[in-house]
Amino acid sequence: MIRPQDLLCPKPEGLYCAPGDFYIDPTRPVDRAVITHGHADHARAGHYSVLATPQTLDIMNERYGVDFAHTREAGAYGQTVTRNEVEVTLVPAGHVLGSAQAVVRWKGLTMVVSGDYKRRRDPTCPAFEPVPCDVFISEATFGLPVFRHPHDGDEIARLLKSVAQFPERSHIVGAYALGKAQRIIRLLREAGWDKTIYVHGALERLNALYERHGIDLGPLAPATTAKKADFAGAIIVAPPSAMQDRWSRRFPEPVAAFASGWMQIRARARQKGVELPLVISDHADWDELTATVEELRPGELWITHGREEALARWATLQDIPARALALVGYEDDEES
Amino acid sequence: MRAFAELLDRLSLTSSRNAKLTMVRDYLRDTPDPDRGWALAALTGELSFDAVKPAFIRKAVEARMDAQLFAWSYDYVGDLAEAVSLVWPARLGANREPDLSEVIEGLKSATRAEAQGRIEAWLDALPQARERWALLKLVTGGLRVGLSARLAKQAVADLGDVPVAELEELWHALRPPYEDLFAWLEGRSEKPSSENPARFRPVMLAQAIDEAVDFAKLDPADYAAEWKWDGIRVQAAHEGGVRRLYTRTGDDISRTFPDILDALDDQGVIDGELLVIRDGKVAPFADLQQRLNRKTVDAKLMAAHPAAIRAYDLLQDGPDDTRSLPLTARRKRLEAFVARQASPRIDLSPMQPFETWADLAALRANPPAGDPQIAEGLMLKRWDAAYLAGRPKGPWFKWKRDPFLVDAVLMYAQRGHGKRSSYYSDYTFGVWIQDAMGQRSLTPVGKAYFGFTDEELLQIDKFVRDNTLERFGPVRSVRAEPHHGLVFEVAFEGLQRSTRHKSGVAMRFPRISRIRWDKPPGEADEIEALERLLVQMEGR
Numbered sequence: 001m002i003r004p005q006d007l008l009c010p011k012p013e014g015l016y017c018a019p020g021d022f023y024i025d026p027t028r029p030v031d032r033a034v035i036t037h038g039h040a041d042h043a044r045a046g047h048y049s050v051l052a053t054p055q056t057l058d059i060m061n062e063r064y065g066v067d068f069a070h071t072r073e074a075g076a077y078g079q080t081v082t083r084n085e086v087e088v089t090l091v092p093a094g095h096v097l098g099s100a101q102a103v104v105r106w107k108g109l110t111m112v113v114s115g116d117y118k119r120r121r122d123p124t125c126p127a128f129e130p131v132p133c134d135v136f137i138s139e140a141t142f143g144l145p146v147f148r149h150p151h152d153g154d155e156i157a158r159l160l161k162s163v164a165q166f167p168e169r170s171h172i173v174g175a176y177a178l179g180k181a182q183r184i185i186r187l188l189r190e191a192g193w194d195k196t197i198y199v200h201g202a203l204e205r206l207n208a209l210y211e212r213h214g215i216d217l218g219p220l221a222p223a224t225t226a227k228k229a230d231f232a233g234a235i236i237v238a239p240p241s242a243m244q245d246r247w248s249r250r251f252p253e254p255v256a257a258f259a260s261g262w263m264q265i266r267a268r269a270r271q272k273g274v275e276l277p278l279v280i281s282d283h284a285d286w287d288e289l290t291a292t293v294e295e296l297r298p299g300e301l302w303i304t305h306g307r308e309e310a311l312a313r314w315a316t317l318q319d320i321p322a323r324a325l326a327l328v329g330y331e332d333d334e335e336s
Numbered sequence: 337m338r339a340f341a342e343l344l345d346r347l348s349l350t351s352s353r354n355a356k357l358t359m360v361r362d363y364l365r366d367t368p369d370p371d372r373g374w375a376l377a378a379l380t381g382e383l384s385f386d387a388v389k390p391a392f393i394r395k396a397v398e399a400r401m402d403a404q405l406f407a408w409s410y411d412y413v414g415d416l417a418e419a420v421s422l423v424w425p426a427r428l429g430a431n432r433e434p435d436l437s438e439v440i441e442g443l444k445s446a447t448r449a450e451a452q453g454r455i456e457a458w459l460d461a462l463p464q465a466r467e468r469w470a471l472l473k474l475v476t477g478g479l480r481v482g483l484s485a486r487l488a489k490q491a492v493a494d495l496g497d498v499p500v501a502e503l504e505e506l507w508h509a510l511r512p513p514y515e516d517l518f519a520w521l522e523g524r525s526e527k528p529s530s531e532n533p534a535r536f537r538p539v540m541l542a543q544a545i546d547e548a549v550d551f552a553k554l555d556p557a558d559y560a561a562e563w564k565w566d567g568i569r570v571q572a573a574h575e576g577g578v579r580r581l582y583t584r585t586g587d588d589i590s591r592t593f594p595d596i597l598d599a600l601d602d603q604g605v606i607d608g609e610l611l612v613i614r615d616g617k618v619a620p621f622a623d624l625q626q627r628l629n630r631k632t633v634d635a636k637l638m639a640a641h642p643a644a645i646r647a648y649d650l651l652q653d654g655p656d657d658t659r660s661l662p663l664t665a666r667r668k669r670l671e672a673f674v675a676r677q678a679s680p681r682i683d684l685s686p687m688q689p690f691e692t693w694a695d696l697a698a699l700r701a702n703p704p705a706g707d708p709q710i711a712e713g714l715m716l717k718r719w720d721a722a723y724l725a726g727r728p729k730g731p732w733f734k735w736k737r738d739p740f741l742v743d744a745v746l747m748y749a750q751r752g753h754g755k756r757s758s759y760y761s762d763y764t765f766g767v768w769i770q771d772a773m774g775q776r777s778l779t780p781v782g783k784a785y786f787g788f789t790d791e792e793l794l795q796i797d798k799f800v801r802d803n804t805l806e807r808f809g810p811v812r813s814v815r816a817e818p819h820h821g822l823v824f825e826v827a828f829e830g831l832q833r834s835t836r837h838k839s840g841v842a843m844r845f846p847r848i849s850r851i852r853w854d855k856p857p858g859e860a861d862e863i864e865a866l867e868r869l870l871v872q873m874e875g876r
Contacts, residue, residue, distance in 0.1 A: 145401065146409045146422040150464060158342065165362055166355065253352075264465070266348070266418055275349050310408050317402060 004135045004300060007086070007106050008113070010325045015113060015137070015304070017104060020086030022051070024102050024113050027330070034088060036115025037099035038063070038178055041330050051075050051083075053090050055098025055213055059178065062209050075100075077126070093117040094128035095282050096179030097213060103131050111135040112296075113304075118281065119288040120152070123186040124179070124215050128292075136298035137325075140306030141283040142261050149261055149285040155278045156187045159257060162276055163235060170231040170251040171276070174240035174258040177203050179282050181237050182210045184259055185217045187280075188235065198223035198231065200238035200247070228252055243272075261285065290314060305330040337462060339367055340375050340436050341470035348481040356483055360491035364518075371436040373513025376492065378474060380485040382512055386477040387443050387451040390416050393472065396456055400425050417476060420459075421469035427460040434458050437513070439471065451475070486585050496521025501538035501725030504586055506530040533576030536586040537605060537651050537659070538725035539569065542715060542732035550733065551693045558718055560663060561688045561696055563703075563711035564734055565609035565646055566621055566830070568628070572596060572645055572682075573605040575652065581610075592630050595638045596645055599681035604673055605652035606645060607723075608685065613644040616680070618707040620832045621844065647674050648685040648715075651723060659723040666723065688714070700737060710830065710873060713737040739827035741849065742767065742865060745778055745857040746822040749800040751810040752785065759793055760800040760812065761785055763848070765824055768862045769839070778816055779839040779863060784826060787847030796822070796851065818858030825850040831870050841866050 008017050014026035022032040029046035036042055036052075038059030043052070045064040050057070054074040061068065075081050075090045077100065082088070085107075090100035095116045102113040112133040119128050142149075163171050175181040181203050188197065196219045199207060207217055223236050231251045242248065243256055258274040261281030269277040284292065289311055293301055301315045301322040308324035315322035343363045350356055360379065364372050377383040397420045398406055406423060413419040434442070442454050455475055462468050473479050486500075489507065493500040498521065509532040510517050519525040545551075569584040579597040581590045590597060593610070600606070612623040619641070626641050627633065650670040651659050658666050667687075674684045690696045700714050713736035721731035744765035752761035762785040766778035788796065799822055803815040815821055827849035834842035841863075 144409055144412055145405050146413055146419060148422060148465060150466075154464075162346075165358060255355075264422065265413055267414060269349055275351075275355075276346070277349070307408075307412075310405055313402070313404060 002107050002109055004109065004111060004302075007104060007109055008111055008135075008137070010327055014327065015325070017083070017086060019106055020083035020088070020104070022083055022088075025115065025330075032083070033069075034090075034102050035060070036090075036093065036102055036113065037095055039096070039116070039176075042115065045069070049073065051081060051088065051090075053077065053098045053100050056100070057098075058209060058213070059098060059206070062205055091129045091131055092126040094119065094122055094125060096122075097125050097182070097210060097215070099125060099179075101129075101131065103133070109134055111137060112298075113137045114139055114292075116141065116283055117292075118284045119292060120149075122183055122282070123190060124183050124210060130292065130295055133296060133298050135300045135302060136293065136296050137302040137304055138289065138293065138311070139283065139330075140289060140303045140308045140311045142281065142285050143289055143303070143307040143311035145286045145310070147261055147264055147281075147285045148287055149264070149279050149281050152183075152187055152280045153191070155259075155280050156184075156191045159188075159235070159276065159278060160191060160193065162255060162257075163233065166253075166255060167233045169253040169255050170234045170236055171257055172236045172238055172243055172248055172251060172254045173278070174243045174256070174260075174274075175237055176260075176282075177239045178206050180259055180280070181239075182207060182215060182217060183282070184237060184280065185220070186215060189216070189218045193235065194218060195234070196221050198226070198234055198236040200236070200242050202239050202242070203237060223250075240272075293320060294318070337434060337436055337439070337467045337470065338464065339363060340371070341464065341467040343375070344470050344473065344479060344481050345466050347483050351482075353487065356487060357491050357494060360483070360488055361494045364492060364495050369515045369518060370513035373515060373518065374436050374440045376488060376514060377512035378479060379483055379488040383440065384477050385443055385475050387446070387448070387475045388455055390476065392452055393417070393420050393476075396420075396452075396459075397424060417472035418469055421472055422465045424459050424465075424468050426463060433461050433463065433467075439474065443475065484585075485587075492517070492521070496523075499725070504538040504725070505535065507586060508532065508535045508588075534573040534578035534580040534605075535575075536571060536573070536580070536582045536588075538586075539571065539584045539607065540649075540723050540725060540732060541584075541727040542717075542734040543727060543729055545716065545733040545735045547735075554693075554716075556690065556693055556696070558720070559716045560667070560719055561690055561699075562648060562685050562715050562717070563688070563708050564713045564715045564736070565611060565618070565685065565707075566710055566712045567609040567611035567618075567624055567646070569607075570610040570645060571605060571607055571651070572600050573652070574600045574603050575605070576603075589628075592627065592633060593643050594633070596643055596681050599677060599679035601677055601679075602673060603652075603654050604650060606647045606670075606673070606682070607649035607651055608645040608647035608682075611644055611646055612641050613646075613680070613683070614642060618646075618710065620710065621830070622832045622834075622842075642681070644681045644683065646683055646685045649723060662720045662722060663717055664719050696735075700735060711737070712829065737829075739829055739849070740831070740869060742781075742826050742828070743823050743852060743855065743860040744781060744826050745816045745860045746796075746800075746814055746824060747778055747780055747816050749796075749812050749814055759797045761793055761797070763796070763824065765826060766816070766839070767860060767866065770862070776818075780837070781839045781841060781863075781866065782826065782828070782843040782846040784824075784846045784848050787827070787849055788851065792851055816857055819856055821857035823852035823855040823857055823860050824848050825852055831866060831873060833870065839863060839866075841870060 013028045015024045023030045024034045025042040026033050031048045033047040034051045038056045043060050045068040047069045049071040050069040051073045057072050080087050080089045087105040089103040093099040093101045093115050104111045110133040112131050116139050117128050175184050199220050256274050257276035259278040259280040262268045263277030263279050301320050303324045304327045312322040312324050409423050410419040490500045493503045509530050516528045520527050571582045573580045581593050612619040623641050650666050653669045703709050716733040718731040744767050747766045748764040749760035750762040752759050764780050764783045766780040768776050769779045770776050805813045826846050828843040828846040830844035
């Protein structure tokens with residue numbers, strides 16, 4: 001009788017698959033890595049070999065340069081790759097462009113590593129695909145019942161209402177450089193905002209990458225070229241760190257907006273000086289996390305990182321055995 | 337409910353006054369009656385429910401979810417109403433989403449049990465956490481979103497493009513949901529009548545004088561001078577058998593000061609300073625504080641802390657509106673009016689004769705014995721000016737006394753709130769005290785949380801973190817030794833004896849005026865310096 005921990009177990013470097021001899025999203029350089037998505041805390045440079053979706057490899061290439069790994073193998077969505085006797089399939093996770101769950105099968109045992117994921121629609125990547133499994137290994141970044149993200153369309157409407165209400169001011173939307181920024185831009189386009197969106201320099205390469213992958217972001221311009229008055233009524237997208245930076249002084253009375261699941265908590269918004277919190281997240285909220293576990297009804301739930309004790313308790317109350325792995329090294333991203 | 341919730345949400349995170357005005361004005365413009373009127377009543381503090389207690393809300397949510405999961409949630413969020421609004425399980429379709437007026441009407445006549453049932457049903461029906469949060473704020477009393485009633489009224493005035501003073505004069509004749517008010521502001525009907533007796537008249541305010549610029553342009557002969565009394569500005573009205581006492585923002589405080597209103601025999605409206613006056617002598621501000629913020633008073637308190645008005649203007653004299661008259665004429669009428677009341681509860685703020693600005697500067701620097709010793713400074717008023725609502729530039733100036741200064745040593749620092757929650761921004765400071773054995777130690781004399789720039793805040797915050805001795809929750813004690821520590825030059829407006837402070841003194845309006853990075857704490861002031869000042873103030 002094989003036990004799940006014979007197939008995958010937590011190690012200081014990350015989640016390790018002994019029979020396949022590879023790590024999933026290791027936080028330190030290893031020989032063989034499977035990478036679920038391109039965010040820096042999951043995709044690090046310096047592994048000998050990397051298996052990831054073509055989009056994720058492209059993102060790593062853009063961020064770290066061509067020599068980010070010695071060898072790389074592209075696993076398209078749905079395509080199965082074998083490592084020793086272990087089958088690995090990358091399946092859409094709905095988190096950001098190229099994001100995948102790692103479905104690991106060995107001797108009749110199926111374990112799914114969700115990576116970071118969300119269940120709602122995202123115009124920049126395919127939707128999460130539920131895979132029946134014996135063990136579901138879930139993230140829990142927003143694993144507390146307080147995190148219940150509203151419809152992103154409503155949040156974008158609030159942003160556009162504020163832009164209309166304060167035509168003499170500019171609106172700076174803080175958004176994580178990979179994924180969130182492009183999703184915000186796409187959502188704005190869907191809401192009918194067809195004017196030029198100004199972007200911080202740190203976003204330019206990733207925006208171009210998304211465009212190459214067929215995501216139309218519409219007219220963009222660097223937030224450096226216009227005169228101060230030209231930014232009146234404009235929307236600017238920037239990494240969150242730039243908002244309190246002197247960089248933002250070039251804009252007329254900017255309204256500080258911030259797109260993140262953390263913005264659900266008023267004290268967080270206040271602490272960061274955010275005037276217009278936009279609760280838009282690339283992670284599953286509490287309802288999505290619990291609905292996913294209910295839908296899959298795995299034999300066991302493992303939780304990689306986040307607020308794991310609450311999700312574990314909830315699962316236990318549903319008679320699903322749950323275990324917190326307490327993996328370290330994954331940031332509460334979106335925070336940055 | 338959604339628009340109201342969105343408004344509260346944005347107001348609570350916005351600091352710009354203009355932005356708040358825009359938000360409230362737009363909300364009032366775009367929201368139909370009667371919702372907007374109820375919202376205005378809530379924003380101006382005219383409506384306040386305490387329909388349910390926090391314990392009930394907690395119980396209601398725990399009936400709907402695992403108590404442990406809620407406990408973790410509450411712990412994480414830190415605010416009960418917010419935590420409950422976020423975790424409340426939606427039961428969509430259970431009820432129709434209520435609008436604001438439905439909530440208000442539903443609570444007005446409800447018993448406590450009925451109110452609880454309704455609130456639970458509304459929470460079930462409201463789809464957004466933001467709306468549930470707004471509902472909970474509304475039903476637990478006090479919105480606290482950082483919007484003053486005056487600012488809300490300003491937004492209403494902007495909506496109809498009328499001066500806010502005109503609205504304020506009308507305000508006490510209006511009742512929520514203010515449909516007549518909005519009809520007038522939108523040009524759909526006549527102005528509602530403000531002819532309700534003893535209504536509040538918008539007050540005239542003074543500009544701070546700029547000594548370097550203004551005196552050169554002003555002729556001393558044009559101005560009257562009087563002391564700026566250290567109480568609170570009030571308006572006492574007696575008309576058509578109705579007597580009312582208002583604060584300068586129009587809050588009705590009649591019930592707290594029946595002794596004053598009893599003394600106002602003649603019909604008229606007085607503008608003056610509310611003080612505690614004992615045996616003809618003004619008592620320290622602390623005495624007045626004993627009388628403020630009370631819903632009712634008893635005879636004992638009135639006897640121990642006799643309140644009075646020191647009158648400086650007359651807005652209505654019997655049937656005559658005197659506001660358009662020049663100060664010379666109003667003053668004559670005021671003197672006659674006060675004399676007719678013949679009560680120690682209403683006296684006259686005396687004019688201070690002077691020839692030159694230099695005379696006046698000398699008077700301000702060395703106030704004569706008696707009440708002027710604790711005045712806040714001087715007021716200058718143009719003899720020929722009418723009584724104008726608001727803060728017109730030119731007719732009235734305030735010339736505050738220079739603040740007192742003391743060098744004190746930082747002893748404790750506390751985390752700030754809101755934007756400052758990641759900084760140690762509230763400082764307790766002390767001065768040296770010597771015991772019988774000649775041993776010197778620091779004794780706290782006050783607390784200040786402003787007066788420094790953002791850049792200085794960063795530096796002090798770093799100093800606190802680098803020099804922490806102990807932590808007590810959000811408070812840190814800081815190294816404060818004769819040769820190591822941080823000295824603040826603290827400015828304050830006055831000093832009074834206090835039994836609540838170990839040092840026996842309490843400061844009025846203390847703030848950091850300079851940071852003395854250069855000064856060794858051993859050279860900071862001693863308690864004797866403050867005691868001398870106290871004796872000087874009391875010995876007037």
